[in-house]
Amino acid sequence: MNALPAEAAAASPDRLRITEIFLSLQGEARSIGWPTVFVRLTGCPLRCQYCDTAYAFHGGEWHQIDDILEEVAGHGARHVCVTGGEPLSQKRCIGLLQRLCDAGYEVSLETSGAIDISQVDTRVSRILDIKTPGSMEVHRNLWSNLPLLTPHDQVKFVICSREDYDWAKGVVAEHGLTAVCDVLFSPSFTQIKPSDLADWIVADKLPVRFQLQLHKILWNDEPGR
Numbered sequence: 001m002n003a004l005p006a007e008a009a010a011a012s013p014d015r016l017r018i019t020e021i022f023l024s025l026q027g028e029a030r031s032i033g034w035p036t037v038f039v040r041l042t043g044c045p046l047r048c049q050y051c052d053t054a055y056a057f058h059g060g061e062w063h064q065i066d067d068i069l070e071e072v073a074g075h076g077a078r079h080v081c082v083t084g085g086e087p088l089s090q091k092r093c094i095g096l097l098q099r100l101c102d103a104g105y106e107v108s109l110e111t112s113g114a115i116d117i118s119q120v121d122t123r124v125s126r127i128l129d130i131k132t133p134g135s136m137e138v139h140r141n142l143w144s145n146l147p148l149l150t151p152h153d154q155v156k157f158v159i160c161s162r163e164d165y166d167w168a169k170g171v172v173a174e175h176g177l178t179a180v181c182d183v184l185f186s187p188s189f190t191q192i193k194p195s196d197l198a199d200w201i202v203a204d205k206l207p208v209r210f211q212l213q214l215h216k217i218l219w220n221d222e223p224g225r
Helices: 006-011 065-075 093-102 143-148 162-175 194-204 214-219
Strands: 015-025 035-041 061-064 079-083 106-111 125-129 154-159 182-187
Touching (some): 035 065, 061 065, 093 106, 162 194, 182 194
Parallel strands (some): 035 079, 079 106, 106 125, 125 154, 154 182
Antiparallel strands (some): 015 035, 015 061
């Protein structure tokens, strides 16, 4: 995939700034374990204290959407995940998602929950973060996104402490989220023991899916994996 010269990128209405495109295993959410092409867009307006992709905040290179589709096709996988950063911080991400769906891929979007998801193609499985107090970005949650969720979507909480767990449990109950879509609880990798979170969920008989990030277990946050 060839990057566009800066002046050509600025003039093009059909390009995105990309940090990386790579083939790996999906490490979390409903499609965990499937070979998946990840399209990581550059840029994010949030600064969650546990972020593991801060390298995608800046830099990247401009690429035409046609070229992105060509590189994705070259990996030969059925699943594609558009991620970041925060992919929706680039408005043309909406067009990329539609093009991927039109091409017949199983498409997921990992989004922070801070940007409106109403324009995202309904064929996309939207994996929506709800930021806990421990993330340091709880004030960025766009609560108007929640009524837009469908059974095709997923909601994810990254839990940093017992206080985060209790807060998240309250949000799930208040908004009836488990009746709408899959709800995922994941331990913040270095802040709580996974077994503690698992014990809390079991003790409360909470109807959420506990998850560990498979890619961290296999490759310890190595970029491009």
